[in-house]
Amino acid sequence: MEPATQSQKAQSICELAPIIPVLIVETVEQAEPLARALVAGGLPALEVTLRTEAALDVIAAMSRVEGGVVGAGTLLTPDDVKRAVDAGAQFGVSPGSSDKLLAACEDEGLALLPGAASATEAMRLLEAGYFIQKFFPAEAAGGAPFLKSLSSPLPQISFCPTGGVSPENATDYLSLPNVICAGGSWVAPKDKVKSGDWDAIEALARNAAKLPR
Numbered sequence: 001m002e003p004a005t006q007s008q009k010a011q012s013i014c015e016l017a018p019i020i021p022v023l024i025v026e027t028v029e030q031a032e033p034l035a036r037a038l039v040a041g042g043l044p045a046l047e048v049t050l051r052t053e054a055a056l057d058v059i060a061a062m063s064r065v066e067g068g069v070v071g072a073g074t075l076l077t078p079d080d081v082k083r084a085v086d087a088g089a090q091f092g093v094s095p096g097s098s099d100k101l102l103a104a105c106e107d108e109g110l111a112l113l114p115g116a117a118s119a120t121e122a123m124r125l126l127e128a129g130y131f132i133q134k135f136f137p138a139e140a141a142g143g144a145p146f147l148k149s150l151s152s153p154l155p156q157i158s159f160c161p162t163g164g165v166s167p168e169n170a171t172d173y174l175s176l177p178n179v180i181c182a183g184g185s186w187v188a189p190k191d192k193v194k195s196g197d198w199d200a201i202e203a204l205a206r207n208a209a210k211l212p213r
């Protein structure tokens, strides 16, 4: 899949809701109820980070939940890409990008949201055809003022800021002209996932889904 086509697909996924939950899921039993709660709350696009042993099984289980669009996060290597596609991921997210990673996503036909944290990184990805990018680590790399500064010289790139985004600062990002959506882990807090408090997670999702953009 061509980078521009990947970005078109990433664009439609990012347009589904203002927030993409970034999920760290320890056991496959948590997958289905967690995905149901987030989708019911109005957040259909879900990023499952490949940071737990269960992550690939979690992607497969969540993909069976109606209304959800499940992607794999923390893609670092071509092998990660292949395993994510085999598990059923419909999109991929990476904290950055590398030539090997980009080539693997193009070969496997996985729509990628590659990460950039500087004008040069964003320009290199744009040159390759990626016009939808993740801005990571958003808060640490300069936050909303940094991203706003990129909108004048690089208006053709839309970003999904992730990393340190919270209910308190989400609107600062979402109100920028070059932000399409944001990623955040706050909608699925570790303790609530562990205790299976799906109602509380649905309520967090509902609030996040209402954020203006």
Ligand SMILES: O=C(O)C(=O)C[C@H](O)[C@H](O)COP(=O)(O)O
Binding pocket: 022, 049, 073, 074, 075, 093, 094, 095, 136, 162, 163, 164, 165, 183, 184, 185, 186
């Ligand atoms: O592993 C990846 O590919 C990632 O996407 C990293 C995430 O962006 C952050 O871990 C989310 O950051 P918080 O919302 O601040 O918890």
